[in-house]
Amino acid sequence: MPLDLRDYISKLETELPDQLLRIKKEVNPAEFEATAILQHLENNDQYPTVIFENNVNVNGDKSEFSSIINVFASRERCALAMNMDVSAKDLPLSLEYAAREKTMIEPTVISREEAPVKQTVKIEDEVDLSEYPIIRFHEMDPAPYLDVTAFVKDPDGGFYNGAFQRTMYKGKRKLGLHMSPRHNWQIARKYEERNEPTPIIIVVGHHPSFYLGSLNVSPFGNDDYAKIGSIMGESLRLVPSETWGDQFMVPADAEMIIEGEIVPNHREVEGPFGEFPGTYGPQRVRWVINVRAVTHRKDAIFQSIFTGHRETWILGAIPKEGTLFNRIKGVVPTTRSVHLPLSSVGRFHCYISIDKKVDGESKQAALIALGECDFVKHVVVVDSDIDPFKEEQVMWAMATRVQADHDVDIIKNVKGNTLDPSQLDDIMGAKMIIDATKPVSRLFSQRIKVPDSVMNRISLQHFLEE
Template sequence: MVKDLRTFIADMEKNIPGDIKYVNTCMDPKFEISAIAEELMEQGQTPMIIFNHVKNNKGVDSGFKVAINTFASRQKCTVALGLPPEQWKMETSLRFAQLSAHRIKPVIISKEEAPVKEVVITGDDVDLYDLPILTHHEMDGHPFLVDAVIAADPDTGCYNSSHHRQMVRNKNELGLYSSPRHLWNYWQRAKAQGKPLPVAHVVGHHPGFYLGTEALVDMEDDEYEVIGGVLNEPLRLVPSETYGDKLLVPADAELVIEGEMLPDQMDAEGPFGEFTGYYGPQRWAPIVKVKAITHRKSPIYLNIMPGRLDHAIIGGIPKEGGLFDLIKLAVPTAKAIHLPVSGCCRFSAYISIDKMAEGEGMVAAITPFPYHDELKLVVVTDGDIDPFNENDVWWAVNTRAQADENVQIIRNIRGGTLDPSAVINGVGAKLIIDATKPMDRPFAEKINVPKEVRARIKAKDLDWA
């Protein structure tokens, strides 16, 4: 069976039935769905929620369902990668690294076979306000699309898939904010030739599609092949309505919005509530002219909730897998890396190593920075510390590190463009805490209960009163 959002929902019902909920109340896409997500998150609940009836931005039932919190727990991502939910720690990150490294070429199918072509809207009939595009936060300037944008390299034809916010400007125009990475580079090269860059916004697919979108890969890599690896099957593609074979789009998506980034038109975009938990300010951004909308019958609109666990975890797991492979090259005894959701997921990393020589903690700490520029804080611990247990990590910091010896600051280095504390846009500082035990002197032993007793005495075997 071909993997898509619907097969994932079936997998959720089978593997984590308590982590998926359905709502029949008709919801307004402006703030109401965000309000429910925020209320439940404050109660410690982050189930995948499918709203069965959602209005469009004209105030009438859109005919779409809306799914949120698809990535709001590591267990859901674990199931998406084909593992049992209890293997949600480093096993999930390593599984992603393994799958994304095994590239699988996509296959092209006909429009008649493609579910995303069940409904085709082109020309003057295109109207973004017919869709249940969410307005998430009070100061968001407009409704925003927040899923994956795909484009083909103007020179090589290799595909990039990356997450970008797109502000609805009117019925057939979007404002697309892009950091200076792959898509931005594509647009710059198309712009230099005076040509628009064809793009498509993919709303609703198997979570493996979106996790694959976050893989740390070179610009020369075809990300459709990377996504195929993550799905562990060829990604099915179909010619777009507007550009044909020049822009192939995912055939099994729920909704695809086709358009082009104009080479000579830019305007203000934003503000927008970002993953940092702050509003990203208005920015000058290229305009996307929307040419076509295609979708399934009875479609499911998948929305990644910005500034919440949904937004944090989807970027964390793929980066953990990619960065761990890089760290292992530098420090072969590296055991694990975790990008915690606390304190803004993309800005912190905890790394554990079995240190063999002094200085290895610093080597492990500096390795991720060139590949993950948003990273600001790295804590390195010994291998007896679980980086997925923050209490253990900070216990190690407080008991194994001294501020004047084990804390380092790297200044004036490339950072994240959405870091609200940066004085210079995209430039900042990195903080490293080496909380590994020193090797040149005896050090206190960690308390423990004898292993043979732990193996023999189990709580489940006791006669509880």
């Protein structure tokens, strides 16, 4: 059976039942009730996947759809999504992602009759987005929002590109769209320069490995459907869209697909929206999507991402860790691991561990990270005796192996992220490299340690037994 969201939920119930919470009482997601429940859980240091079985839709009427959120709020659940052993003490998720990313598994096309996402088809005036349990996340959000993966297709190269992009509910067949200046934005510009609408789809619900694959940091021009297949470990099944036929293929095993067109040379007010840094992305004049069709399973599960919280941070971090590991290791072969910690919302800080052999390698590794991912602001490079996934060790290395005037570099006027609240400019910012590695060319104080021979001989369990 092909991977889908239902397959994952079944696996979660079997292997990590304590990490799944079902809410049976009625919830109104458009009035902050779903996120209020999630915030209460978070305040208690609880981050389960939550299924809301009884929703109210945007109109305030009883919805026929259940909903799911917070799927990615633990690395353990992401490991489960990638079919890894969740009982293992260490979960080398980024290394597993890096290994899978090196391959491409081409998608498979199936018929409409075979595709679960085609069980219900609504075209043009049949579409009414207010029928769905779309979430209004945070206090200043002016409307409910979809915040899942959107795909566009390059008109020249014919490749598909996916990105997580917020879309604001504006009416039965209308969405507002924010795009940062990356790949989807580049593709939309091509259509707009030709005064043509940009075909776009929004995938509302799929297997978690699908979304992990869609957030890869591949070079522009790579086909994301093939890359998603590599992360899922199987060929992604596709089916012709309702609006553009086989000129635009869509994921066949999704819960729901929204098909639309970005209107060329037209902008409207969008936002503010509670974004991934845990702050509001400001209100701006942004693009508009005219929705052309919606297809879904008869009992579709409406998936959302808890933006600005742990779910967004982990979901964003793992693909970047894997991609950056591959890029950096290609130049600095002794790279051990890469981590984008929760403390930096899974994006702004990057910790790189290398087994340095030559002075200068640490800054070389850092520059690659900054060049490959514009989210990253501050890079800390540590030696291989430091675990970058243990932040206390990284801070220790900074405290004992760094002199600011010698080991810190600041690079000004670099493209950053439009949602970084600290930037003085909408897009330009500064980057920082901290070299927290020991020098190779001179002696440096060694870390204290108990002799390995004694550590191996002494069994803690033996001495704790009565």
